[in-house]
Amino acid sequence: xxxxxxxxxxxxxTLQSLDSIKRAEANPFLFTRIKARMNRKANGWEEGxxxxxSKPVIAIGILLLVMAVNGWALWDGSGSxxxxxxxxxxxxxxxxxxxxxxxxxxxxxYENMTNE
Amino acid sequence: xxxxTELIDRLKQGDETAFKTxxxxxxxxxxxxxxxxxQNDTEAEDLAQDVFIKVFEKVGTFKGDSKFSTWLYRIATxxxxxxxxxxxxxxxxxxxxxxxxxGGDEKEQIPDFHxxxxxxxxxxxxxxxxxxxxxxxxxxxxxxxxxxxxxxSYRDVSEVLNTTVSAVESLMSRANQNLRKQLEEYxxxxxx
Numbered sequence: 237x238x239x240x241x242x243x244x245x246x247x248x249x250t251l252q253s254l255d256s257i258k259r260a261e262a263n264p265f266l267f268t269r270i271k272a273r274m275n276r277k278a279n280g281w282e283e284g285x286x287x288x289x290s291k292p293v294i295a296i297g298i299l300l301l302v303m304a305v306n307g308w309a310l311w312d313g314s315g316s317x318x319x320x321x322x323x324x325x326x327x328x329x330x331x332x333x334x335x336x337x338x339x340x341x342x343x344x345x346y347e348n349m350t351n352e
Numbered sequence: 353x354x355x356x357t358e359l360i361d362r363l364k365q366g367d368e369t370a371f372k373t374x375x376x377x378x379x380x381x382x383x384x385x386x387x388x389x390x391q392n393d394t395e396a397e398d399l400a401q402d403v404f405i406k407v408f409e410k411v412g413t414f415k416g417d418s419k420f421s422t423w424l425y426r427i428a429t430x431x432x433x434x435x436x437x438x439x440x441x442x443x444x445x446x447x448x449x450x451x452x453x454x455g456g457d458e459k460e461q462i463p464d465f466h467x468x469x470x471x472x473x474x475x476x477x478x479x480x481x482x483x484x485x486x487x488x489x490x491x492x493x494x495x496x497x498x499x500x501x502x503x504x505s506y507r508d509v510s511e512v513l514n515t516t517v518s519a520v521e522s523l524m525s526r527a528n529q530n531l532r533k534q535l536e537e538y539x540x541x542x543x544x
Contacts, residue, residue: 243539251535266400267379
């Protein structure tokens with residue numbers, strides 16, 4: 237028998253190797269496992285959200301987002317005043333203007349008070 | 353013993369005993385079909401669970417136009433093929449990650465899958481054949497598995513795959529050609 241004939245014979249045998257195959261048997265506790273999975277699934281969305289948030293990628297992502305928002309808030313706050321310094325009286329005068337209390341504040345200017 | 357129609361009607365009403373009977377009656381059929389396609393026993397068990405959960409959730413859509421077993425085979429085959437597709441996607445992503453050096457430590461799976469139903473004399477040859485089956489296009493793989501492992505006729509396979517008998521004949525013929533080609537390459541490498 238030539239090597240090529242041997243190979244052809246081996247191919248035929250290989251193709252026939254599944255002819256007498258028996259069905260593989262599933263786990264005898266398959267139903268119990270299915271029930272457990274269905275119960276877990278029915279336990280609601282809280283567990284789903286918790287397991288989603290507790291994934292390292294998601295947790296780190298949320299942390300970075302919070303840090304970025306904080307960083308932005310700090311940067312934005314420090315850049316609002318002239319030369320980066322906020323004038324503490326400006327917000328007070330704005331408030332005073334808004335509530336029209338400028339006149340009444342002047343009434344407390346005791347040093348320049350004159351008897352009228 | 354309850355007949356199939358009554359069992360399905362009871363399952364549609366959410367009867368747990370009916371569900372248990374269905375799982376016990378068809379679990380080997382579902383598991384064996386999936387195992388033949390995915391060639392991994394742990395994954396096959398998880399997917400068999402998925403299939404029965406789908407059956408429980410979707411039994412309302414079963415109209416009885418086909419046999420219940422055909423419907424079950426269809427869900428099992430689709431679930432197994434979907435799983436293979438998602439595994440392939442992950443492998444591709446892993447490959448990309450390995451190129452960029454950002455991960456991708458997924459190793460190539462050992463190809464020698466041993467089906468528990470193969471007798472000892474044929475164990476090695478069957479492992480070689482399963483490796484070749486794994487490389488077939490998915491429709492050929494599904495048809496070949498249903499016919500060879502589950503012993504379905506071409507007509508039954510055509511009903512499961514929602515196609516014609518002649519299309520199944522063509523799939524089987526191409527599957528056999530591809531398998532021969534692969535086996536020839538394999539034995540040319542390993543037999544000399």
